Amino acid sequence: MMNLDKFTPAWVKRIGLATVLGIFVAGIVFWGGFNWALESTNKESFCISCHEMEENVFKEYQNTIHYTNRTGVRATCPDCHVPKEWGPKMIRKIQASNEVLHKILGSVDTPEKFNNKRHELAQHEWARMKASDSRECRNCHRYDYMDYTEQGNRAARMHPKAFDEGKTCIDCHKGIAHQLPAIDQHIGKQNEGAVEISHGEKPGEDAAGEAKPESK
């Protein structure tokens, strides 16, 4: 130990090597614990532990290709709704504390209440996806690796065109995992005045522009 002495910084000598090692280990344990707690809120089973999720969006999602498909590769709730990168993930997780508040308030605790808010909730997600260039889609669906010859006629025709126009996944692929809110397609009076769906007609469209909160 004597020959190590001159390499040991003064502050380590002051608090002792054992303390330094102790802090290091405590750091690992703390970070591990934090990460474990965070990841446990990042599971499908956690999401559907609230009946708001289980009774509404989870049921709809069960009919879609992201839930069940030929090969059994799935995208679960957090794969689409929580970013994978650490920074954006933390931001999203902090924003999600608002969802805890609304769980306590019971804002969407019946299917009727949920459907009344569906247009607003959907537009929030569309805006988030648009702002991040559909980052969560692209975690799996990388368009630079798409083989258009393997795609259907329509997809092979539309994808290159849309990418050239600077569109992003969510511009066209809305309502693929959950039901859409009422959309005004100008067919009869049923959905008159409802949300109009955008297909990214204006590339570079202001992300907030598409999701102006309804004045309700």
Add this chain to the structure above:
Amino acid sequence: MRLITALAVAAGLLLGGVGSAGAQELVQEIGKVSIEGNTKVDMFRPEKDKESIPRNFQKQPPLIPHSVKGYNITQNFNKCMDCHSKARADETGAVKVAKSHYLDRDDKKLSNISPRRYFCMQCHVPQFDAKPLVENTYKSAVKGGE
């Protein structure tokens, strides 16, 4: 015609299933096709994008030459009209809905399809190269058809 036959038999099977238990005992067969167990119709799988199969008779609603998996027509949204409406067809390259569909019952022209035409798949069904379940002598009335 093969498709029509298939659909007719499917409808028959469905009605048989819905009927009361007593009726089920009476009707065990439609022609020579048993209504119990798995049939070829049960094995129906939506087909991927393909060339259109020609119509079998005049004024037949054209078949859908692409997969419609997950394409829902609900009160909230009509997926078909997201591509096939006049306003969207140019961009999507889809076949425009026929003009007759834009007329209401008083022959007034509307900006989009008439609500009475809302449920596209009541008449237009995905095409499927189904072999006839029962042999028949049907001949297509349309030139270029089968």
